[in-house]
Amino acid sequence: MKCHTNQGEFKPNHSGYRILLMGNPNVGKSVVFSKLTGVEVESANYTGTTVSFTKGDWQFRGHHGDLIDVPGTYSLDASSQAEKVAVDMMKRETADAIIVVLDATNLERNLFFASQIQHLSTEIMKNPVPVIFSLNMIDVAERQGIQIDVELLAKFLEAPVIPTVAVRNIGLSELMEASIKSIESNEIHQKEDWPDTEEDRWVWVGKVIRQVQQVEHRHPTWLEKLGDATMRPFPGIPIAIMVMALALGIVVGGGKGLRALILLPLVHQVIVPLLDQLVRLFVTEGILYNVLMGEYGMLVKGIEWPFALILPYVLLFYVVLSFMEDSGYLPRLGVLVDGVFRKIGIQGGNIVPMIMGYGCAIPAILGTRAATTQKERLMVASMVAFGVPCAAQTGAFIALLGEHSVLLLISVYLVSFVAIFLAGLTLDRFIPGKSDPMLLEIPNLLMPDRQTLLKKIRIRVKHFIMEAEVPMVLGVGFAALLAETGALVQVGVFLSPLVEGWLGLPPEATLGLILGIIRRELAVLPLLELGLTGTQLFTGAVVALFYMPCLAVLGVLIKEFGAKIGVLMAVGTTMSALILGGLFFQTISMVSRILA
């Protein structure tokens, strides 16, 4: 994130105009925000993307100021955390204007929200400010046969209404123009005489809708038909299975191709020899050379591991995830799995953070903020931290097991599924509280906008490279140093009852346990090229799967749930990793001894 964003705090604005950006969930607010400020926020086609708020600076034709992205809420009754934040911001902020983003495909409810804002702002703000409306997603509305008389709507609201297509940048300059004009002309620009009761305001909304909106009955488009079909058990469940299989095929198959055909040759034949020549200019042998360019050299494994082995899977995972998010498919999956998820005490919507966890646990844990109860948050975060391998770890597993046998790879993921399910059942018993029943809006199935999609993938991959590359190079350097100085052998001797006796792994595997603290995939990668047997590979993979969440994840857990729970989770997962890994090894070797 750029330095001029400021999450979570705001100071009074000394120069320029401050504008609040408000709207129902899923109306395209995040897109409007990032287009107006250039600040990159993740937007997604499901409810509750904006759980904390973000501030960004805008500049427009010689004017400037800041824009605050208020959490998207359905109403302003302060009945949820996000709504409290939203109302609070209106009360506290010294805003100069409010931009309300309305969804043209769902005008009725959005108008009610608009009426609530106008009503509330005249009541609670010290000085009521102009309210400007962005009537977004008119492209989708048109496709659905919805015609809206914008001028008439503006008359009813007594405020400017600007039609926009945020993803294509249409109407946004007009929106800023209208906002600045309203601020400078010092007119209030909003309807002030509101009926006091909600019932009467709904009546008003109904009356306005009848006059401004015309819906032409069209045959549903194929996307709409598909959107409905994905929510019926049949063919929804077969479609879900196909989608998942396709996603897996793209990530695993495509990743393997990228790795073998492009990245490995690039690293081994171009980058490493080049670095080698460069290093040889300064050092040719000794510890320093070995630490840099030796077998486990910082500049050999430190480049090969993240770029050739891990990056292809991370990249393709984010391609698939971003597509599923922006198309609006994920909430449909949530509906389909709700019945099963209820058995472990959480509602189906939580599949969204869980799937995100297969990319990285951090956004997944932050994503649990959208859950309505604390119990659900804790459960999902623990399940992700415990048993969901991140994309980097998946890449490492594929490197480790894929060559040996695909069956092993599949069994590791089966173990992970079973463990997540059992963890869910157990946590449901022990964590007090209850989860809320599902109540979820399902967005339209959309063809994702290419530019938005590419940008999102770019941000995520960039984030991965910055987050992963530095710790990885340092971790590998540290390991090379340990190995070169002989310290590794000493630690190995110390841990040998655990590593060799209990887990049946060679002493070199100690390195995985040390590095695994830094990043999860580093628990796997040192096992490469050790010539392990099938049993050892499996044991090593199981240990790595459940091993302690990496440092960054631990940090987020502590920040979100407090030190006690965060540390408890880390200790719990590490203990179960070592216990389960050992049990697997001991059982398999006992069985094979009996059979022999």
Added chain:
Amino acid sequence: MSLYKMKKKCNCVIESLPSVPLLDAMGFRKGQCIAIKSKQPFGGPVVVCMGNRSFALARELAEQITVKEDS
């Protein structure tokens, strides 16, 4: 009749509903027309369509909403 007991593909009008703030904010009100799109097995949610938006409602909620068939 409770919404959960309604047949699929059926248009109906809401007669009464529990006071859940989010339901209200999403636009579920007495007299509102909704259509049932699908019902998930294993006690899963009902998907209803209101206007041109779809909502998934858990069984517990759907059972508390009473509707009558639209003629």
